Amino acid sequence: MALPSSTTSVSETMARLSSKSGVIATLAIERTTSTVLQHTGTLGAMFSSTTSSSLSASTNTVTSPAEREAPVVMTAEATEEQAFSDFAKMVWNYVNATGELVGNMDAEDELKLLRLRTKKHELVIVPDAKFLFVVVHDVPSA
Template sequence: MADVVSSSIVAIPAVVEETLQRLSSKSSVIATLAIDRESLTVLASSGQTSVFNLPDSTTATRAATSPTTTGAQGIENFAKMMVNYVNSTSKFISDMDEEDGLRLLRVRTKKLELVIVPDSKYLFIVAHEVPA
Protein backbone atom coordinates (compact mmCIF):
# COMPACT_ATOMS: atom_id res chain seq x y z
CA MET A 1 0.00 0.00 0.00
CA ALA A 2 1.19 3.51 -0.74
CA ASP A 3 2.27 5.90 1.99
CA VAL A 4 -0.34 8.03 3.70
CA VAL A 5 -0.83 11.27 1.81
CA SER A 6 -2.29 14.45 3.25
CA SER A 7 -4.99 16.04 1.13
CA SER A 8 -4.47 19.48 2.64
CA ILE A 9 -1.80 21.68 4.15
CA VAL A 10 -2.96 20.83 7.70
CA ALA A 11 -0.53 18.66 9.68
CA ILE A 12 -1.80 15.13 10.17
CA PRO A 13 -2.06 14.15 13.84
CA ALA A 14 0.20 11.22 14.77
CA VAL A 15 -2.79 9.16 15.95
CA VAL A 16 -4.31 9.44 12.46
CA GLU A 17 -1.12 8.30 10.73
CA GLU A 18 -0.67 5.41 13.18
CA THR A 19 -4.27 4.26 12.84
CA LEU A 20 -4.19 4.39 9.04
CA GLN A 21 -0.93 2.44 8.95
CA ARG A 22 -2.42 -0.23 11.22
CA LEU A 23 -5.70 -0.44 9.28
CA SER A 24 -3.96 -0.61 5.91
CA SER A 25 -1.57 -3.42 6.86
CA LYS A 26 -3.79 -6.16 5.38
CA SER A 27 -2.88 -7.24 1.85
CA SER A 28 -6.45 -6.86 0.52
CA VAL A 29 -6.62 -3.14 1.41
CA ILE A 30 -6.74 -0.97 -1.69
CA ALA A 31 -7.40 2.47 -0.16
CA THR A 32 -7.71 4.33 3.14
CA LEU A 33 -9.26 7.61 4.17
CA ALA A 34 -9.18 9.65 7.40
CA ILE A 35 -11.80 12.33 7.99
CA ASP A 36 -12.07 14.97 10.73
CA ARG A 37 -15.64 14.51 12.00
CA GLU A 38 -16.07 18.11 13.15
CA SER A 39 -14.82 19.98 10.08
CA LEU A 40 -15.60 17.19 7.54
CA THR A 41 -12.06 17.65 6.21
CA VAL A 42 -10.23 14.77 4.58
CA LEU A 43 -7.03 14.59 6.64
CA ALA A 44 -5.22 11.83 4.79
CA SER A 45 -5.72 9.20 2.13
CA SER A 46 -3.70 6.46 0.51
CA GLY A 47 -3.99 3.85 -2.20
CA GLN A 48 -6.56 3.83 -4.99
CA THR A 49 -8.63 6.71 -3.64
CA SER A 50 -10.73 6.76 -6.80
CA VAL A 51 -12.96 4.19 -5.03
CA PHE A 52 -14.00 7.05 -2.71
CA ASN A 53 -14.88 9.42 -5.57
CA LEU A 54 -18.55 10.39 -5.30
CA PRO A 55 -19.99 12.83 -7.84
CA ASP A 56 -21.95 15.84 -6.61
CA SER A 57 -25.59 14.73 -6.27
CA THR A 58 -26.76 17.61 -8.45
CA THR A 59 -24.60 16.36 -11.30
CA ALA A 60 -24.91 12.62 -10.68
CA THR A 61 -26.84 11.93 -13.87
CA ARG A 62 -24.44 13.97 -15.96
CA ALA A 63 -21.44 12.43 -14.20
CA ALA A 64 -22.53 8.95 -15.22
CA THR A 65 -21.70 9.76 -18.82
CA SER A 66 -19.05 12.44 -18.39
CA PRO A 67 -17.49 13.00 -14.97
CA THR A 68 -17.57 16.67 -14.01
CA THR A 69 -16.49 16.36 -10.39
CA THR A 70 -12.78 16.50 -9.73
CA GLY A 71 -11.20 13.66 -7.76
CA ALA A 72 -10.63 15.83 -4.68
CA GLN A 73 -14.18 17.21 -4.73
CA GLY A 74 -15.61 13.73 -5.27
CA ILE A 75 -13.70 12.44 -2.24
CA GLU A 76 -14.93 15.42 -0.17
CA ASN A 77 -18.52 14.55 -1.23
CA PHE A 78 -17.91 10.93 -0.20
CA ALA A 79 -16.48 12.06 3.17
CA LYS A 80 -19.53 14.20 3.95
CA MET A 81 -21.89 11.38 3.02
CA MET A 82 -19.98 8.89 5.18
CA VAL A 83 -19.98 11.21 8.22
CA ASN A 84 -23.76 11.64 7.82
CA TYR A 85 -24.17 7.84 7.49
CA VAL A 86 -22.11 7.16 10.62
CA ASN A 87 -23.92 9.88 12.60
CA SER A 88 -27.33 8.45 11.59
CA THR A 89 -26.27 4.91 12.43
CA SER A 90 -24.83 6.05 15.79
CA LYS A 91 -28.13 7.73 16.64
CA PHE A 92 -30.03 4.59 15.63
CA ILE A 93 -27.84 2.44 17.91
CA SER A 94 -28.17 4.83 20.86
CA ASP A 95 -31.97 5.02 20.34
CA MET A 96 -32.09 1.21 20.59
CA ASP A 97 -29.91 1.10 23.71
CA GLU A 98 -28.51 4.23 25.38
CA GLU A 99 -25.68 2.23 26.94
CA ASP A 100 -24.47 0.87 23.60
CA GLY A 101 -22.40 2.60 20.95
CA LEU A 102 -21.25 2.18 17.38
CA ARG A 103 -17.76 0.67 17.06
CA LEU A 104 -17.46 -0.51 13.45
CA LEU A 105 -19.45 -0.65 10.22
CA ARG A 106 -18.92 -2.96 7.26
CA VAL A 107 -20.53 -2.24 3.92
CA ARG A 108 -20.04 -4.84 1.21
CA THR A 109 -20.85 -4.36 -2.46
CA LYS A 110 -20.18 -6.52 -5.50
CA LYS A 111 -16.88 -4.72 -6.06
CA LEU A 112 -15.51 -3.84 -2.63
CA GLU A 113 -15.98 -3.83 1.10
CA LEU A 114 -15.78 -0.66 3.17
CA VAL A 115 -14.78 -0.95 6.81
CA ILE A 116 -15.71 2.22 8.69
CA VAL A 117 -14.14 2.83 12.09
CA PRO A 118 -15.65 5.80 13.94
CA ASP A 119 -13.66 7.59 16.60
CA SER A 120 -14.75 10.57 18.71
CA LYS A 121 -12.71 12.98 16.54
CA TYR A 122 -12.03 11.06 13.33
CA LEU A 123 -13.60 8.64 10.91
CA PHE A 124 -11.38 6.00 9.32
CA ILE A 125 -12.47 4.22 6.16
CA VAL A 126 -10.68 1.27 4.59
CA ALA A 127 -11.60 -0.19 1.20
CA HIS A 128 -10.88 -3.89 0.63
CA GLU A 129 -10.99 -5.88 -2.58
CA VAL A 130 -13.78 -8.44 -2.62
CA PRO A 131 -12.58 -11.90 -3.66
CA ALA A 132 -14.00 -12.96 -7.01
Protein backbone atom coordinates (compact mmCIF):
# COMPACT_ATOMS: atom_id res chain seq x y z
CA MET A 1 0.00 0.00 0.00
CA ALA A 2 1.40 3.41 -0.93
CA LEU A 3 1.33 5.64 2.12
CA PRO A 4 0.14 9.24 1.87
CA SER A 5 2.08 12.40 2.61
CA SER A 6 -0.74 14.96 2.70
CA THR A 7 -4.34 15.40 3.77
CA THR A 8 -5.50 14.93 0.18
CA SER A 9 -3.59 11.67 -0.01
CA VAL A 10 -5.13 10.55 3.29
CA SER A 11 -8.60 11.17 1.83
CA GLU A 12 -7.70 9.29 -1.35
CA THR A 13 -6.28 6.37 0.62
CA MET A 14 -9.36 6.24 2.84
CA ALA A 15 -11.67 6.27 -0.19
CA ARG A 16 -9.70 3.44 -1.79
CA LEU A 17 -9.66 1.34 1.40
CA SER A 18 -13.36 1.83 2.19
CA SER A 19 -14.39 0.77 -1.32
CA LYS A 20 -13.07 -2.78 -0.88
CA SER A 21 -15.66 -5.51 -0.34
CA GLY A 22 -16.31 -6.64 3.23
CA VAL A 23 -14.94 -3.44 4.78
CA ILE A 24 -17.14 -2.18 7.61
CA ALA A 25 -14.90 0.66 8.81
CA THR A 26 -11.64 2.47 8.06
CA LEU A 27 -9.64 4.88 10.18
CA ALA A 28 -6.74 7.23 9.64
CA ILE A 29 -5.09 7.90 13.00
CA GLU A 30 -2.44 10.52 13.71
CA ARG A 31 0.62 8.51 14.77
CA THR A 32 1.92 10.65 17.64
CA THR A 33 -1.35 11.56 19.41
CA SER A 34 -3.87 8.81 18.48
CA THR A 35 -6.24 11.47 17.10
CA VAL A 36 -8.73 10.18 14.53
CA LEU A 37 -8.10 12.21 11.38
CA GLN A 38 -10.78 10.57 9.28
CA HIS A 39 -13.04 7.54 9.44
CA THR A 40 -15.65 5.77 7.37
CA GLY A 41 -18.23 3.13 8.18
CA THR A 42 -19.44 2.16 11.63
CA LEU A 43 -17.99 0.37 14.64
CA GLY A 44 -21.33 -0.34 16.31
CA ALA A 45 -21.23 -4.03 15.42
CA MET A 46 -17.78 -4.44 16.99
CA PHE A 47 -18.64 -3.39 20.53
CA SER A 48 -21.33 -4.66 22.84
CA SER A 49 -23.19 -1.87 24.62
CA THR A 50 -21.50 -2.67 27.94
CA THR A 51 -18.05 -2.55 26.38
CA SER A 52 -18.55 0.80 24.67
CA SER A 53 -20.08 2.25 27.85
CA SER A 54 -17.12 1.15 29.95
CA LEU A 55 -14.67 2.42 27.32
CA SER A 56 -16.33 5.82 27.28
CA ALA A 57 -16.45 5.95 31.06
CA SER A 58 -12.77 5.09 31.35
CA THR A 59 -11.70 7.83 28.94
CA ASN A 60 -13.94 10.59 30.32
CA THR A 61 -12.80 12.64 33.31
CA VAL A 62 -15.45 13.73 35.79
CA THR A 63 -14.33 16.55 38.06
CA SER A 64 -17.29 17.51 40.26
CA PRO A 65 -20.05 15.66 42.13
CA ALA A 66 -22.66 17.43 39.98
CA GLU A 67 -21.05 16.00 36.84
CA ARG A 68 -21.06 12.50 38.36
CA GLU A 69 -24.78 12.73 39.13
CA ALA A 70 -25.88 14.39 35.88
CA PRO A 71 -27.33 11.98 33.31
CA VAL A 72 -25.22 11.63 30.21
CA VAL A 73 -27.30 11.85 27.07
CA MET A 74 -25.41 11.08 23.91
CA THR A 75 -26.79 11.04 20.41
CA ALA A 76 -26.09 8.08 18.16
CA GLU A 77 -23.64 10.25 16.22
CA ALA A 78 -21.79 11.29 19.39
CA THR A 79 -21.70 7.68 20.57
CA GLU A 80 -20.24 6.57 17.23
CA GLU A 81 -17.64 9.35 17.36
CA GLN A 82 -16.70 8.23 20.88
CA ALA A 83 -16.47 4.62 19.67
CA PHE A 84 -14.04 5.65 16.92
CA SER A 85 -11.99 7.70 19.39
CA ASP A 86 -11.84 4.85 21.92
CA PHE A 87 -11.03 2.32 19.20
CA ALA A 88 -8.25 4.56 17.84
CA LYS A 89 -6.66 4.71 21.30
CA MET A 90 -6.78 0.92 21.61
CA VAL A 91 -5.22 0.46 18.16
CA TRP A 92 -2.59 3.12 18.90
CA ASN A 93 -1.61 1.35 22.15
CA TYR A 94 -1.50 -2.02 20.36
CA VAL A 95 0.72 -0.68 17.57
CA ASN A 96 3.08 1.03 20.02
CA ALA A 97 3.40 -2.11 22.16
CA THR A 98 4.00 -4.29 19.11
CA GLY A 99 6.52 -1.82 17.72
CA GLU A 100 8.39 -1.95 21.03
CA LEU A 101 8.39 -5.76 20.88
CA VAL A 102 9.85 -5.68 17.36
CA GLY A 103 12.46 -3.12 18.39
CA ASN A 104 13.48 -5.24 21.39
CA MET A 105 13.88 -8.30 19.17
CA ASP A 106 15.99 -6.50 16.57
CA ALA A 107 16.80 -2.78 16.80
CA GLU A 108 17.34 -2.61 13.03
CA ASP A 109 13.90 -4.02 12.22
CA GLU A 110 10.59 -2.14 12.05
CA LEU A 111 6.89 -2.87 12.11
CA LYS A 112 5.29 -2.83 8.65
CA LEU A 113 1.84 -4.43 8.97
CA LEU A 114 -0.38 -5.92 11.66
CA ARG A 115 -3.19 -8.32 10.95
CA LEU A 116 -5.48 -9.30 13.81
CA ARG A 117 -8.30 -11.78 13.30
CA THR A 118 -11.08 -12.61 15.75
CA LYS A 119 -14.14 -14.81 15.32
CA LYS A 120 -16.12 -11.84 14.00
CA HIS A 121 -13.68 -9.29 12.58
CA GLU A 122 -10.31 -8.82 11.01
CA LEU A 123 -8.17 -5.71 11.48
CA VAL A 124 -5.44 -4.76 9.07
CA ILE A 125 -3.23 -2.00 10.47
CA VAL A 126 -0.57 -0.25 8.41
CA PRO A 127 1.74 1.96 10.47
CA ASP A 128 3.61 4.86 8.92
CA ALA A 129 5.79 7.61 10.40
CA LYS A 130 2.82 10.04 10.40
CA PHE A 131 -0.32 7.88 10.27
CA LEU A 132 -1.87 4.57 11.22
CA PHE A 133 -4.36 3.21 8.72
CA VAL A 134 -6.86 0.68 10.00
CA VAL A 135 -9.26 -1.42 7.95
CA VAL A 136 -11.96 -3.42 9.74
CA HIS A 137 -13.40 -6.38 7.82
CA ASP A 138 -16.25 -8.70 8.66
CA VAL A 139 -15.07 -12.30 8.80
CA PRO A 140 -17.27 -14.50 6.62
CA SER A 141 -19.05 -17.21 8.59
CA ALA A 142 -17.66 -20.68 7.94
